[in-house]
Amino acid sequence: MVVQEFTVDLDKPLVFQVGHLGETYQEWVHQPIVSKEGPRFFExxxxxSLTRTVWWAIPVIWLPVVCWSISMSVRMGHTPPQIALMVVCGIFIWTLLEYSLHRFLFHINTKSYWGNTMHYLLHGCHHKHPMDGLRLVFPPAATAILCFPFWNLVKLFSTPTMTPxxxxxxxxxxxxYDVTHYYLHHGQPTRKLPKHLKKYHLNHHFRIQNMGFGITSAMWDRVFGTFPQDAKAGEKSR
Known part of the structure; x- marks a missing residue:
């Protein structure tokens, strides 16, 4: 008996279709459709509406929270140099979290119905439609939920006055990270560093999806051995 392979209908909401792809989902999701108009997810x-976010909502919503959090430590008596050091350490922690999430969660291999469905919502949709401008940044509602475990993670190795x-x-x-990610897809950089980052990230999308997980830098890719070989060759040729 020949089992007919499931075909996704791009003209219908996608989220509850992709799970039916089973073991062929990974191959399908890494065949990008380059269009600025993304598909519909839900009926x-x-x-x-919860899946669509304009890029400027990220700084508008979260920068006030950043300022409020830092001000808490200021009110608890820390000096400006101490605050600056803590903020830099927080950014450093994020770079490792950014890399780890992208490599170990966003690129997890799935084949079950709900595994494929959740992966598509989390990151697969971005690889299938990498130029969808309204699904490039993380929805604020999801970020708000993830702030709680991140706060508790920071609390594990810091004092109450340093945590904020x-x-x-x-x-x-x-x-x-999120505004940089948007810019790498839709911006037209003219300076050397952003041009390199754009090339590096698009290489991850269109050539080697299992390497080059850094977005804001390639630092952790170098540390953990996921820096693409062709990128190394390109550096040596310059």
Whole structure:
């Protein structure tokens, strides 16, 4: 008996279709469709609205939270140099979290119905439609939920007076990451560093999806051995 392979209908809401792809999902989701107009996810207008976020909402919503968090540590008596150091440490913590989430969670291999469905919502949709401008940044509602475990993580290795500034630094790192990510897809950089980052990230999308997990830098890719070989060759040729 021949089992007919499931085909996704791109003209219908996608989220509850992709799970049926089973073991072929990973191959399908890494065949990008380059279009600035993304697909519809849900039949429900309410749920659909939660999946779409304009890039400027990220700094507008979260920078005030960053300032408020840092101000808490200021009010607790820390000096400006101490605050600056804690914020920088928070940003550093975020860079490792950014890399780890992208490598170990966003690129997890799935084949079950709900595994494929959740992966598509979390990151697969970005690889399938990498130029969808309204699904490039993380929805604020989801970020708000993730702030709670991040706060508790910071609390594990810091004092009560340091936690707010470290958290604020980490959240600032996240804001920098999300707006940078949007720019790498839709901006036209002219300077050397952003041009290199854009090339590096698009290489991850269109050539080697299992390498180059850094977005704001390639630092952790170098540390953990996921720096693409062709990028190394390109550096040596310059």
């Amino acid at each position: 429900s207008d309410f749920w659909e 500034a470290l958290f604020g630094g980490g959240l600032l790192g996240y804001v920098m």
